[in-house]
Each structure stands twice: as structure tokens, then as C-alpha cells.
Amino acid sequence: ETEKEVTNAAQEQLGLNGPADAAQPQEEPVDENEEEAAAEEEVTEDPAADQIPAKQVVEEAASKKNELLQDISVLQDERTGLSDRLEVVIASLERKGGEVQEYRQYITSQVDTTDATATWAAITGWIVSKEGGQRFAWNLSKFVAILLVSWIIAKFIQNIVNWLLERKLRLSRLAENLISRTIKNIVLVIGFAISLTALEIDITPIIAAIGATGLVVGLALQGTLSNFASGLMILVNRPFDVGDVVTAGGITGVIDQMNLVSTRFKTFDNQTIHVPNNEIWNNVITNITANHTRRVDLEFGISYDDDFYKAEEIIMSVVNDHELVLKKPEPQVVTHDLGESSVNIVCRPWARTENWWQVKTDITREVKRRFDEAGISIPYPQQDVHFYTNTNGAPPMQQEG
Numbered sequence: 001e002t003e004k005e006v007t008n009a010a011q012e013q014l015g016l017n018g019p020a021d022a023a024q025p026q027e028e029p030v031d032e033n034e035e036e037a038a039a040e041e042e043v044t045e046d047p048a049a050d051q052i053p054a055k056q057v058v059e060e061a062a063s064k065k066n067e068l069l070q071d072i073s074v075l076q077d078e079r080t081g082l083s084d085r086l087e088v089v090i091a092s093l094e095r096k097g098g099e100v101q102e103y104r105q106y107i108t109s110q111v112d113t114t115d116a117t118a119t120w121a122a123i124t125g126w127i128v129s130k131e132g133g134q135r136f137a138w139n140l141s142k143f144v145a146i147l148l149v150s151w152i153i154a155k156f157i158q159n160i161v162n163w164l165l166e167r168k169l170r171l172s173r174l175a176e177n178l179i180s181r182t183i184k185n186i187v188l189v190i191g192f193a194i195s196l197t198a199l200e201i202d203i204t205p206i207i208a209a210i211g212a213t214g215l216v217v218g219l220a221l222q223g224t225l226s227n228f229a230s231g232l233m234i235l236v237n238r239p240f241d242v243g244d245v246v247t248a249g250g251i252t253g254v255i256d257q258m259n260l261v262s263t264r265f266k267t268f269d270n271q272t273i274h275v276p277n278n279e280i281w282n283n284v285i286t287n288i289t290a291n292h293t294r295r296v297d298l299e300f301g302i303s304y305d306d307d308f309y310k311a312e313e314i315i316m317s318v319v320n321d322h323e324l325v326l327k328k329p330e331p332q333v334v335t336h337d338l339g340e341s342s343v344n345i346v347c348r349p350w351a352r353t354e355n356w357w358q359v360k361t362d363i364t365r366e367v368k369r370r371f372d373e374a375g376i377s378i379p380y381p382q383q384d385v386h387f388y389t390n391t392n393g394a395p396p397m398q399q400e401g
Contacts, residue, residue, distance in 0.1 A: 150191020
């Protein structure tokens with residue numbers, strides 16, 4: 001009670017109304033019947049009433065998640081721009097000897113793909129973002145455009161080089177084609193390197209790797225380098241050109257194309273054969289069509305019983321009657337050999353190179369026909385065999401057969 005009095009006196013001095021007991025909230029009496037009714041209402045309440053707020057919570061969470069995923073695309077766009085600027089700083093720091101591994105790991109870190117929704121949102125966001133899909137599409141279009149322009153420029157330069165080489169220097173067609181193709185390929189390689197930079201690919205390591213492996217590649221390609229040197233010697237000496245009929249490297253055919261490694265032949269039975277230049281240069285090269293005219297060498301054999309003067313007249317008549325035989329140099333028909341079974345007469349007319357085969361076949365067919373009409377035979381190879389028999393020491397008997 002003394003404590004209450006002191007408390008009440010202090011409250012009065014402070015201007016507070018009511019005794020200390022009034023400051024404490026008094027509990028209202030609760031009727032027991034009311035508590036039982038409330039409990040029954042809680043038990044009999046419909047369960048669906050609790051599920052409605054739960055569905056709303058899930059929907060709100062999903063909506064919030066979609067909003068966050070959309071924000072990720074914006075953040076990735078901003079991150080790409082920051083990464084580009086950070087890459088410049090990292091490269092400078094690396095040149096000065098600083099540690100850049102952690103920064104590299106940050107730049108190359110990837111999006112978590114365990115959540116399919118997050119992954120799809122990241123992909124779609126990257127496609128529509130300026131620093132993602134739009135940037136890649138722009139770079140890809142530049143890559144294709146640079147390649148197309150490089151090809152057009154390469155073809156234009158190739159045509160100019162062909163014109164200059166043909167009009168000014170007058171090189172062989174092989175040399176012209178090879179030089180123009182080489183220049184075209186160089187332009188295409190340069191254009192391809194530039195187009196790679198459009199895709200934001202650093203080609204410096206590629207060039208460094210090519211330079212580092214140059215010695216190894218050179219040692220591994222000794223045979224190719226030998227063919228390359230032989231190709232240069234062929235171009236300088238020009239033993240043949242495109243369209244010539246050549247026997248070289250064990251092949252006879254028309255020269256179709258040549259590069260610094262091999263030469264392509266087109267044979268008369270329509271086969272395409274590639275012969276290494278080293279095989280051609282280190283062996284005998286016969287250019288059959290290098291000159292405008294060629295001599296047709298023919299040989300006819302007649303029987304010893306036939307008149308060779310008459311045979312010579314027939315052959316000369318056939319030669320003079322052929323329209324593709326050249327008058328100069330004059331054709332020659334002469335008996336030059338007495339063979340084992342025939343008298344051989346040589347016929348040597350001249351014709352233009354492109355008519356050589358036709359002249360040879362025409363004269364051969366006509367001479368055979370005229371010999372048959374004149375009764376001059378072309379003998380088969382034959383031998384006379386003589387048999388001798390000896391009976392009881394008597395002189396040998398000769399039998400012809």
C-alpha cells in the first residue's frame with residue numbers, strides 16, 4: 001500500500017489522471033458460450049476459403065518472377081556493354097603484368113540453365129536485346145556483306161590482271177591464269193580475315209599460330225614445295241601452254257589447266273589426269289602441237305614380186321590428190337628398205353598440225369584401195385623352211401616346203 005501511495009502521489013504531481021491500477025488494461029470477462037461458438041465456426045469453416053488466398057499468392061509470385069526475368073534481359077544488355085569496356089581495361093592491365101584471371105571469369109560466366117523458364121527468358125531476351133541478338137545479326141550481316149564485296153573485288157581484279165597480262169606482257173595462258181587466280185585468292189583471304197573481325201573474332205592468335213607452325217608445315221610439305229618449284233620453272237620456260245597436246249610424265253593428252261602443284265591433262269579418251277609438276281619437269285617433255293605444221297610418216301610394204309616403181313607412182317598420186325597435204329615442203333615417196341618379207345616404201349607428206357591425223361588415215365585407206373585395184377599385194381611376214389633327210393649314209397635329200 002505504501003508503494004501505491006507513492007505511485008499515486010507521483011502521478012498527481014506529473015498531472016496524470018487515474019491511479020496506477022487504471023494504467024493497466026483490464027481484461028473483459030469472456031463468456032464461455034461465446035468461446036465455444038467461435039471454436040465451432042473455425043472447425044466448420046469451408047476448406048476452399050483457405051485455398052483462394054494460396055492461389056493468389058502463387059499467381060502473384062509467378063507474375064513477379066516474369067517481371068524479374070524481363071529485367072534480366074535489360075541487365076544482360078547493360079552487362080554486355082560494360083563487359084566490352086571492361087575487356088579494354090583488362091587487356092591494358094594484362095599488358096602491364098596484372099592479374100586478370102578473376103575478371104576473365106566474370107566476363108565469361110554463364111546464365112544458370114537449371115530453370116527452363118529462366119533459360120527461355122534469357123534466350124528471348126538475348127534475341128531482342130540491342131547488345132545481344134540485334135548486335136549479332138548486325139555483325140553477321142556485315143560478315144556476309146564483306147565476303148560478297150570481297151568476291152566482287154577479287155573477280156574485278158582478276159579480270160584486270162588477265163587483261164594486262166594478255167595485252168602488255170603477253171605471257172602464256174598458263175602463267176596468266178595462274179597469276180590471276182593467285183591474286184584473286186589473296187584478295188579473298190584478306191576479305192575473309194576482315195569479315196572475321198566483323199564477327200568480333202580476334203584474328204591475331206590465328207595469324208600467330210600460322211607463323212609459329214610455318215616451319216613444321218614447310219618440313220612436312222617438302223614434296224609439295226618441290227612441285228611448287230617445278231611449277232615455277234615450267235611457267236618461266238613455257239614448254240607448253242593450255243590446249244597443247246603434250247607427252248610428259250608418262251601421260252599424253254591435252255593440257256587443260258595448271259597450278260603451282262600439278263598439271264591437269266585431258267586424254268583423248270576423255271580422262272582427266274593430274275600429274276605432279278615435279279614428274280613433268282624432271283622428265284622429257286614432248287609438245288606435239290607446238291608447231292603449226294607436222295610431217296606425216298607412213299610406210300607401205302609390197303611383195304618382192306610386185307613393181308615398186310608402180311607402187312611409188314600410186315602413193316605419190318594419192319598424196320598429191322589430197323587437199324589437206326601441203327605443197328611445201330614437198331612430199332617424199334621413196335623405196336628405202338628391203339625387209340625380210342617385203343619391199344618397204346616411205347611416204348612423208350606435210351600437213352597442218354590440226355589436220356595431221358586426218359591426212360594420215362585418209363592416205364592409208366586410199367593407198368590400200370589403189371593397191372588392191374592395181375593388184376599390188378601387201379605380204380604377210382613369211383619364212384622359207386627347208387628339210388633335209390639322210391638315209392643309210394646316202395647323200396642328203398632336199399625337200400622344199
